[in-house]
Structure formats: structure tokens, C-alpha cells
Amino acid sequence: MRxxxxxxxxxxxxxxxxxxxxxxGLPDPIxxxxxxxxxxxxxxxxxxxxxxxxxxxSRLVWGARASLTVAFASAAIACVVGTxxxxxxxxxxxxxxFFAVRSMDVLLxxxxxxxxxxxxxxxGPGSGTLILVLAALYLPGFxxxxxxxxxxxxSHDYVEAVRALGAPTHRILLRTVLPNIAGPVLVxxxxxxxxxxxxxxxxxxLGLGVVPPEPSWGLMIRGARGTMAQAPLLLLxxxxxxxxxxxxxxxxxxxxxxxxxxxxxxxxxxxxVDRLLPGLLPPPRADAVLSMQGLTIEIxxxxxxxxPVEDVSLSVRAGETLAVVGESGSGKSLTALAAMGLLPPxxxxxxxxxxxxxxxxxxxxxxxxxxxxxxxxxxxxxDPMSSLNPVHRIGDQVAEAIRAHQPLSAxxxxxxxxxxxxxxxxxxxxxxxxxxxxxLSGGMRQRVMIAMxxxxxxxxxxxxxxxxxxxxxxxxxxxxxxxxxxxETGMALVFITHNLGVVAEIADRVTVLYAGQVVEEGTVAEVxxxxxxxxxxxxxxxxxEGDGMAAGIPGTVPPPQDLPPGCRFxxxxxxxxxxxxxxxxxxxxxxxxxxxxxxxxxxxxx
Ligand SMILES: Nc1ncnc2c1ncn2[C@@H]1O[C@H](COP(=O)(O)OP(=O)(O)OP(=O)(O)O)[C@@H](O)[C@H]1O
Numbered sequence: 001m002r003x004x005x006x007x008x009x010x011x012x013x014x015x016x017x018x019x020x021x022x023x024x025g026l027p028d029p030i031x032x033x034x035x036x037x038x039x040x041x042x043x044x045x046x047x048x049x050x051x052x053x054x055x056x057x058s059r060l061v062w063g064a065r066a067s068l069t070v071a072f073a074s075a076a077i078a079c080v081v082g083t084x085x086x087x088x089x090x091x092x093x094x095x096x097x098f099f100a101v102r103s104m105d106v107l108l109x110x111x112x113x114x115x116x117x118x119x120x121x122x123x124g125p126g127s128g129t130l131i132l133v134l135a136a137l138y139l140p141g142f143x144x145x146x147x148x149x150x151x152x153x154x155s156h157d158y159v160e161a162v163r164a165l166g167a168p169t170h171r172i173l174l175r176t177v178l179p180n181i182a183g184p185v186l187v188x189x190x191x192x193x194x195x196x197x198x199x200x201x202x203x204x205x206l207g208l209g210v211v212p213p214e215p216s217w218g219l220m221i222r223g224a225r226g227t228m229a230q231a232p233l234l235l236l237x238x239x240x241x242x243x244x245x246x247x248x249x250x251x252x253x254x255x256x257x258x259x260x261x262x263x264x265x266x267x268x269x270x271x272x273v274d275r276l277l278p279g280l281l282p283p284p285r286a287d288a289v290l291s292m293q294g295l296t297i298e299i300x301x302x303x304x305x306x307x308p309v310e311d312v313s314l315s316v317r318a319g320e321t322l323a324v325v326g327e328s329g330s331g332k333s334l335t336a337l338a339a340m341g342l343l344p345p346x347x348x349x350x351x352x353x354x355x356x357x358x359x360x361x362x363x364x365x366x367x368x369x370x371x372x373x374x375x376x377x378x379x380x381x382x383d384p385m386s387s388l389n390p391v392h393r394i395g396d397q398v399a400e401a402i403r404a405h406q407p408l409s410a411x412x413x414x415x416x417x418x419x420x421x422x423x424x425x426x427x428x429x430x431x432x433x434x435x436x437x438x439x440l441s442g443g444m445r446q447r448v449m450i451a452m453x454x455x456x457x458x459x460x461x462x463x464x465x466x467x468x469x470x471x472x473x474x475x476x477x478x479x480x481x482x483x484x485x486x487x488e489t490g491m492a493l494v495f496i497t498h499n500l501g502v503v504a505e506i507a508d509r510v511t512v513l514y515a516g517q518v519v520e521e522g523t524v525a526e527v528x529x530x531x532x533x534x535x536x537x538x539x540x541x542x543x544x545e546g547d548g549m550a551a552g553i554p555g556t557v558p559p560p561q562d563l564p565p566g567c568r569f570x571x572x573x574x575x576x577x578x579x580x581x582x583x584x585x586x587x588x589x590x591x592x593x594x595x596x597x598x599x600x601x602x603x604x605x606x
Contacts, residue, residue, distance in 0.1 A: 004259055007251035014245050018064035026058035030213040038231045047237055050220070051227050052213075060237055063215035068245070070127055070209070070216075071196035074134030079189050081135075082142020087173055089143070090150025101147050104140035112137050112199070116208045130209045134199060138192040145188045149181035156180075183257040190253025194246040201242065217242050285355075288315035289460050289492035290339065294352035295362070297334050297343065299560075306560035309334050311352070312518050313585070314494075314511045318459070319486065321493040323507035323524070325500060325539065329557045331516040332496045336462045338362060339494075340379050341369035356460065375405040378453035380446070382465040387449055388437040394448045395421070395433025401452040420451040425481055443474035447481065454485055461486075464496045479506050500543045504528060509591075512536050515557050515568040518585055522592035532594040534602065535569045567597065575602055 017024075027044070033053035040048045047056035089100030110118075116133045123129045153159055154177070162176050201218030203209040210216035217238040224234035285291040297309040309331040316322040324332050337343050339354050339361050354361040357376065361369070373379075381387045389397055398417035402408060408416065414433070421429035424447040437445055446466060453461055463482065467475040483506060486493050495507060503510055503524060510527050512520040512535065520533040531537040538553045555572040558564055567583055570576040575598055585595045596602070 004252070004255045007248055007255050010244075010248035011252045014064065014248065015068065017061060018068050021061045021065055024061065026061060027055040029054060029058040029062040029215045031055075038227060038234075040231075040233075048231070048233065050234055051223055051231075054213075056220075056234065056237055059215040059220055060217075060241055063217045063220055063238065064241065064245075066127060066210050066214060066216040067197055067200050067218065067242075070130050070134065070200045071193050074131045074196050075138060075189055075192040077131070077135040078138035078142050078192060079185065082139045083146045083178075083185055085139075086143045086146025087150055087177065090147040091154065091169070091173060091177070097147070101143060104143045107136060108140045113203075113206070113208075116203055116206075120208050125208055125211050127210055130200060130203060133203070133208075134196045137199070138196070141188055141192065142185065145184050146181060149184050150177055153177050153180050179260065182260045186253045186257045186260065190250045193249045193253075197242055197246060197249075201238075285315045287317055289318050289356065290494065291315040291355040292335070292339065292352065293355070295335060295338060295349060295354060296351040297331075297338060297347055298350045299344070299347040301346070301561070303561060307516065308560040309338070309516045311585070312513065312516070313352075314518065314521070316460070316492040316494055316509075318492050319490045320509065321483075321486065321495055321507045323503040323510045324494060324496045324513060325498060325503055325510060326513035327498060327539075327553075327557050329515075329559065330513040332498075332513055333464055335513070336379065336464050336494065336496055339462065340373060340377065341366065342373075342379075371405075374401060374453075374458075375456040376458055377460045377462070378456070378458040380449050380453050380461065380463040380466045382468050388445060390437055393434050393436060394440070398433070398448065398451050398455060401455045405456045416455070417451070420455055421448065423485075424448070424451045424454075425477065426451075441474075442470055443477065446470060446474075446478055450478070450481060450485070454489065454491075457489055458491055460492045460494070462494045462496070465498070466495075467502065468497070468499070475502070482506065500528075500539060512539070515563060516560060517568060517595060518593070519569065519595045520593065521585075526592055532592070532599045532602070533569075533596045534573045534575050538572075538574075 031054065033049065036045075036049045036053040038049065038051060039045070039053070042048065045055050045057065047060065050056055050059065085100040085104075089097040112133075115136065116130075119129055119133045119136075123132070158180075159172065159176055162172050167176075197217070200209055200216065201221055204216050204218030205222040210219055212219055220238040221235065221242075224231070224238065228235055285293075292312060292314050295309060295312040296307060299306050299308060308329075312331065312335055314322060314324065314335075324335065326332055334343065334347065338347075338349050339356070341361060341364060343349070349362040352362065356372075359368070361372075361377075364372070388394065392400075395414060395417050398420055399410065399413035402413045402416055402420075403410070406413075418429045418433050421433055426432050426444060426447050432440070432444070437448070440448065446469075450466075461482075466482075467478050470478060479502065482493065482495075485491070495502075497503060507524050509522065510520075510524050511518055512527070512533065514535045520527060520531065520536045527536060528540060531540055535553075542553055553572060558568060558571070564571050565582070567573070567576070567580045570580050573580075577598060580597045583595045583597045585593050586599070587593045
């Protein structure tokens with residue numbers, strides 16, 4: 001909301017000044033005083049007099065009423081009618097679409113001035129006619145934008161989900177589709193208002209709009225043009241008013257669009273102190289490919305700043321697999337995205353370092369990060385369908401990943417792409433390379449994603465729940481594939497998952513996250529054999545064995561905006577005691593760490 005203050009205030013000021021024109025005690029805007037023709041600024045007329053000796057300030061303020069009424073009214077009519085037609089055409093398709101959308105194409109065929117001439121001939125000039133002409137001119141834009149957005153929105157899962165709930169059509173359109181297409185419609189509105197102010201000026205200038213001697217900014221520009229050599233300032237004032245109003249309108253619509261979309265939080269500013277004083281950063285861990293030390297991430301949300309990741313340290317060596325585990329919301333993905341330099345705009349690392357090949361990934365320039373991504377560091381995401389481009393053949397997508405970092409010809413890159421597809425276990429890779437993503441199964445698509453990730457032989461591969469969307473058999477094949485590729489290339493692998501069965505199968509070491517903090521760390525054998533933290537023990541107990549029922553962990557991970565004081569796991573911990581405070585991560589033995597005040601006591605009791 002804070003982002004609306006400045007542009008909203010500016011637009012409100014312009015509108016209020018225009019509305020308050022009769023109360024401001026300004027001279028009559030149409031009273032002529034030929035003796036003072038083209039007079040410069042003087043007492044009582046701070047902006048001087050025009051070619052008929054009329055007061056320029058008064059005409060500017062009264063002209064704003066005419067210009068803004070025409071602009072706002074025409075844009076509002078076009079927006080409401082156009083959005084409605086676009087919504088109905090895009091949703092119902094068929095005949096509704098034909099009449100709503102195709103009829104607009106006919107309207108688009110008329111040149112604007114011809115349309116204005118036609119309507120003015122029929123109805124006579126004036127503000128009302130101008131509103132009608134401009135509304136007709138802007139209508140097709142709104143219909144087309146809304147129609148295209150509805151077509152795209154209706155294929156999204158969230159729309160399917162409300163349809164599956166049996167919601168009535170008008171509710172789906174108004175409550176689900178409209179808020180999601182509001183951004184582009186608001187942008188179109190800002191363009192329409194801005195362009196209507198300009199067109200009003202243009203059409204009034206041609207004698208097709210506001211009728212003289214009524215003031216409007218367009219008529220002022222027309223008048224000033226004839227006396228440009230003697231009184232250039234006369235042209236400046238209406239042009240300045242026009243430009244500032246358009247700028248304020250555009251800013252307001254951009255701010256409205258951002259306010260309507262909760263995903264567009266303001267970007268967090270970088271911390272220059274971290275760049276200026278690199279000596280304060282924690283040093284890297286010896287022989288680690290990735291060494292993350294004390295990572296803390298802050299996110300600016302409408303309800304305040306949160307810390308979903310706090311003081312997270314982890315490291316992985318060449319050829320090693322580190323599993324990062326924890327329930328949903330524990331901060332696994334944000335930690336990985338920080339290393340990739342792909343944090344959402346509202347999030348920023350505020351402390352710590354992530355050392356990779358001698359560089360701190362948290363403080364790299366975007367250009368440097370882009371050079372590393374896909375070459376030295378690669379990432380595989382959970383949902384291969386949304387990560388692959390649906391309109392390009394998979395062979396071309398793999399080849400593109402290679403050519404983004406290697407100077408190969410298209411033919412050579414394609415041959416390498418086919419080879420990579422073969423290495424990831426895709427049968428008949430030559431034929432498959434010509435397929436589109438929707439023609440492949442989920443497992444095949446994930447293999448393609450892995451082929452793209454390893455295309456440039458990365459030193460570090462981060463896999464964020466790469467098997468969660470796959471069935472158990474395919475999951476096992478993908479795990480085998482990753483393990484095989486790792487043996488072959490010696491890359492370090494960070495495997496993010498909430499599936500402890502997978503961890504046991506693939507990982508050498510494990511880092512357990514809870515509510516944004518590392519609660520336990522060590523080799524898989526040690527941690528799984530004798531967990532030191534009650535959360536790790538509860539996670540392990542929650543893994544179903546054989547036909548037995550799993551013992552679920554009561555409660556849920558606390559959200560970052562509602563963290564309990566002291567130990568974050570205490571409200572769910574069966575061993576919580578009054579002595580439990582805000583524990584630090586303590587190294588128990590070499591390579592093993594735990595964040596629990598009672599860890600020693602509980603280990604002895606076990
Ligand atoms: N852009 C954002 N704005 C506000 N909060 C966010 C944002 N991104 C993540 N969060 C919050 O940060 C916390 C950690 O999120 P993260 O996605 O890292 O969890 P996760 O452990 O990867 O969960 P999952 O296994 O479900 O992917 C969550 O509480 C989440 O709601």
C-alpha cells in the first residue's frame with residue numbers, strides 16, 4: 001500500500017485542483033483582454049496571458065477539468081465494457097467469442113481520425129462526442145488483452161481447482177479469473193488514460209473535440225502553436241501539465257498492479273557493508289565444493305520482514321552427496337535458491353557466505369552468477385513439466401543449454417544433446433530429441449532436465465525434490481541415474497528432499513532443517529543410527545516401515561512470522577523442559593552437530 005502513496009497523491013492532487021477550479025478564485029478563463037495579449041507573468045496572472053489576453057493559469061486549471069473528464073470517462077467506459085466482453089469471449093469461446101472479439105477487429109479497421117469525423121458529423125463536436133469516440137477507440141485493446149489473459153488463465157490448475165469445487169461461473173470469473181488478470185488490464189487502463197489525454201488534445205486541436213472558447217489542454221496547445229515565436233512559454237504550460245499527469249497516471253497504474261499482486265513485493269536493497277568489508281564474512285570450509293556459513297535470509301512481506309532461513313551452515317565435497325531434509329516450510333528451497341542467486345526479489349541474504357570456487361555466491365553480481373548457473377553450478381527442480389519450454393523440442397532445449405556456455409555449432413550441440421539424452425537412459429534418443437515435452441512421461445522429462453543440468457559438467461548439482469512428482473519405480477531409476485552420473489563426473493550433489501528413505505539410499509551426509517535453522521548435521525549412518533535431536537528422531541519415526549503405520553509428528557512447522565521464542569521445536573517436542581532455551585548449533589564430534597539444549601542428556605538416556 002505504501003507504494004500507492006506518491007503516485008496516488010499526485011493523481012489525487014491533479015483531480016482535486018481540476019474539481020476545485022470554481023473555488024480557487026481564478027479569473028474567468030474565457031474572458032478576453034486584447035490589451036494584454038501575450039503578456040508575460042504579472043501580478044494576478046502568474047503564467048501570463050494567451051493570444052486573446054485570457055489568463056493562462058485559469059485556462060490550465062479549467063482545461064484540466066475538460067481534458068481529465070474526457071480521458072477518465074472514455075478510458076473507464078472502454079475498460080469496463082472491454083473487460084466484460086473479453087471475459088465472456090475468453091471463457092465461453094464459440095459464438096460469444098466471435099461477437100465479442102471479432103467485432104473489435106472491425107472497429108480496429110477504422111482510422112481514429114476517420115472514426116472521430118464520422119461521429120462528430122453525426123452528433124456534433126463536444127466533450128460527450130469525444131468521450132464516445134475515445135471509448136470506441138480503446139475498447140478493442142481492452143477486449144483483446146482480457147480475452148488473451150482469460151485464455152491463458154483458464155488453463156491454469158487454480159482455475160481447474162475451483163471448477164472442480166463446483167463454483168458457479170460468475171463467481172469463478174469475478175473471484176478467480178479477474179483478480180489474476182487485473183495486472184495487464186490495469187496497465188492497459190493507464191495507457192488508455194494517458195493516450196486519451198493526448199488524443200483529446202489532438203482532436204480538440206483539429207476542431208473535433210472540445211469547442212472553443214471552452215478551455216482544454218488540447219485547445220491551449222493549438223492556440224500556443226500559432227504564437228510559438230513570440231510566446232514559447234504558452235506551449236510549455238499545457239505540455240508540462242499533460243506530461244506530468246500522464247506520468248502520474250502511469251505510476252499509479254503500475255503501483256495498483258503491484259498492489260493487486262501479492263507476489264510483487266518491493267525488491268530488497270543489497271547490503272553494501274557486506275561488499276565493503278568482505279573480511280567479516282565467515283571463511284570457507286577446507287576442501288568443500290560448496291561451503292555455506294551462517295546463511296540468513298530476510299523477506300520483505302506486506303506484514304513485515306521475516307527470516308525464513310537463519311544461520312544455516314552446510315558444506316559438500318567433490319563426489320559427495322549431501323541431503324538437506326526437513327518438513328515443508330523449513331527453508332530448504334530458499335537455501336538452495338540463495339546459492340543459485342535465484343531468490344525471489346523480496347528476499348535477500350542478510351548474513352553469512354556461500355563459498356564456491358573461491359567466490360562468495362551471496363555477493364556475486366548477477367552477470368557473474370549467470371555465467372556460473374548452468375555451467376559450474378546446475379539445478380534440477382521438482383516439476384519438470386513447468387521447467388521445460390512447452391513449444392520447443394527437447395533436443396533443441398538440451399542443445400540450447402550447451403550453447404549457452406560453450407561455443408559449439410548448432411549441429412555439434414545437437415549431436416551432444418542426443419548423446420546426453422542417451423547417457424541419461426532415454427531409449428531411442430535420436431527420435432526422442434525431436435519430441436515436445438508434453439509427448440514424454442514425467443520420468444522422461446526429469447531425465448531431460450538432468451541431461452540439461454549436467455550438459456556443461458557442473459562441479460555442483462543442486463536437486464530440489466527431483467523425484468517427488470514421480471512414482472516409486474521411476475524415482476528409483478532417477479536416483480540410480482544421479483548416483484551413476486556423480487560417480488562418472490565427480491560432481492558434488494546437494495539433494496533436497498523430505499523423504500528419508502531416499503536420503504538413506506543416496507546420501508553420504510545429511511543436514512536436517514527445522515523452521516529455517518539447522519537442527520542436526522552428520523553422516524547419514526550416524527544421524528540415522530543415533531539421532532541426537534528430537535526432531536530428527538521424530539522424522540525417522542515418521543517413516544512408515546513395511547505395512548506398519550508411521551508415527552506422525554504432532555503439530556506443524558511454525559511459519560516464519562510466528563516463531564516461538566527459544567527453541568523453535570519446543571512446542572512439538574516430547575522432551576521439552578523448562579531448561580530448554582534458544583540453543584546454538586553445537587559440534588558434538590568431528591562432522592556432527594546438533595541444536596538442542598538437552599542433546600547430551602537425551603543421548604545418554606537412549
Ligand atoms: N516469496 C516469499 N514470500 C514470503 N514468504 C516466503 C516466500 N518464499 C518462501 N517463503 C516462506 O519461507 C519459508 C521457507 O520456504 P521454503 O520454500 O524454503 O520451504 P521448503 O522447506 O523448501 O518447503 P517445501 O518442501 O514445501 O518446498 C516458508 O514458510 C515459506 O512460506
